[in-house]
Amino acid sequence: MSFTLQQGHTPLLISFPHVGTLIPEDQRPRYLPRALQVEDTDWHLDRLYAFAGELGASLLVPRESRYLIDLNRPRENTPMYAGANNTELCPTRFFTGEPLYRDGQAPDDSEIRRRVAHYWQPCCATTPRTATSSTAASRVATSRATTAARRRAGTRCRWRWAGIA
Numbered sequence: 001m002s003f004t005l006q007q008g009h010t011p012l013l014i015s016f017p018h019v020g021t022l023i024p025e026d027q028r029p030r031y032l033p034r035a036l037q038v039e040d041t042d043w044h045l046d047r048l049y050a051f052a053g054e055l056g057a058s059l060l061v062p063r064e065s066r067y068l069i070d071l072n073r074p075r076e077n078t079p080m081y082a083g084a085n086n087t088e089l090c091p092t093r094f095f096t097g098e099p100l101y102r103d104g105q106a107p108d109d110s111e112i113r114r115r116v117a118h119y120w121q122p123c124c125a126t127t128p129r130t131a132t133s134s135t136a137a138s139r140v141a142t143s144r145a146t147t148a149a150r151r152r153a154g155t156r157c158r159w160r161w162a163g164i165a
Contacts, residue, residue, distance in 0.1 A: 003062040003123045010056035014049060017072035018042040020062040027068060030105035038065045040095050062123060067091055067100055069115045071123050077112075090115055 003020075021038045028036060046061045053059045062071055069090050073080065077089040085097070092106045093099055099106075107115065 002064050002119045003060060003126070005126055006053050006059040006061075008053060008056045008058040010058075012052075012057040013060060014052050014057050015060040015071070016042065016046045016049070017062060017070065018066045019044075019046045020064045020066065020068075022063045023065050023068055030101050030107075031067065032100060032102055034098075035067055035094070035100040038067060040066060060123065060126060062119075064119055069119045071120060075116055075120055075124075089120070 018040070019042050021041055023031060023036060023038070046059065049059070066072075070087060073087075073089040075089065079086040087093060087095070090107045090112050091100060101107075
């Protein structure tokens, strides 16, 4: 598995799609040295919200970096924020706009399909089973607070949030 799941006993799943830091050995040569530092990680967010597991929530924590595949993106790779510069399902740029990959090494369609099958699909398929109830009370929470914080920070993420009021 490319993620850990702490199964809770309440109908709440908290997903931390951007806390993973692993870039598999076979993929590392594709990335620029800066990318291997995984700077756009949501550092320690899973530790910050660990108390939720003690309260009965299920916690879904990926191992791989969002630079490999962003589990918070739709598999169809459609933009999440209209009018903004969006990172892709398999990001090719830092939030600042510079490239993640060495020249000619960004994932092609075949590699993206492989990553979806190997990382995205198994993790995202866990969500319905984990949010234990079929009632309207089931909710899925994600760690979007850090995205809002990045947006407020402005300078580091100027490229990503261009066009957002």
